[in-house]
Amino acid sequence: MDSISLIGMASIITAGITIAIGSVGPALGEGRSVAKALSSIAQQPDEAGTITRTLFVGLAMIESTAIYCFVISMILIFANPFWDQVIAK
């Protein structure tokens, strides 16, 4: 196998695995936090504003790990430096 197909295969497979594994953890975490927030809003509807704001900030924090994985896989597919170097040769 020459280096073009090797690099192409490695980048595509790694991009898929990255987004697949990287989205599992944040999805579980966001589900847990939303469930907790919903039950606490049901218990204390007066505090809904504070709970919602904290929930959004927390969701953004949790989500950023998935976003990191997404950025990595996007770079692997669309802006791969190794691929560009191989193609330029």
Add this chain to the structure above:
Amino acid sequence: MDPMSLKQISPDAVILWKWGFFSINLTMVFTWAVMALLVLVSWLVTRNLSTGTKISRWQNLLEVLVNAMRNQIREVSQSEPDFYLPFIGTMFLFIAVSNFLAMIPGYVPPTGSLSTTAALAICVFIAVPAFGILEQGVGGYLKHYIQPTVFMLPFHVIGELSRTLALAVRLFGNIMSGTKIVAILLAITPLLFPIVMQALGLLTGIIQAYIFAILAMVYIASGTRARKEKEDTEKEQEKADRSNKLQKKGENNG
């Protein structure tokens, strides 16, 4: 039609004009367009403000916006919002408008480029010590780096750096993913499905602007609040001590 091809990951790569060392890319053009729009609208609206019961629609819009921002800042920082409003409000308005205009065809949000988001995150990185020093002086601010013990110093420094990186990459990743997904869907299933994702992108854009502003406010508040809380608890303790002494005196006298 679309100024950015599928292969290009950020509008930085689209160079419109080049002369020697200088080059103008799509990000700069749209950043200046958003800034010009914001300045123009605010100038036009604030030209004739009225304090009476009859106000224009645009003044109503701006009042609602500024009031909402003031309330949010007041709730997060637990202090008067006017000190923080110019910085936080500008951040929020710029990000929100530049994400919101994404429904105009041919427009690429400048927040979908890592250079813009890094610049915004560096503004927050500098604003945290700036507000901290303005509130409590150089010594008072620097003291919170060694707050529990001196050994916490490297962790504080790493924390400041990593949260700046997280701010930049979070905004960039969200907006870039929105535009990229719409571009990919346009190639696979055109006409209807990309519109749904575009609507979702509008929602994410506004939420990300809100989150960026709130996180900046939380970071600034955490840099300024530590000392205030300490002073408050000391005052309360003094009060409690005094009342205890008075009580004891009363008991002795009685």
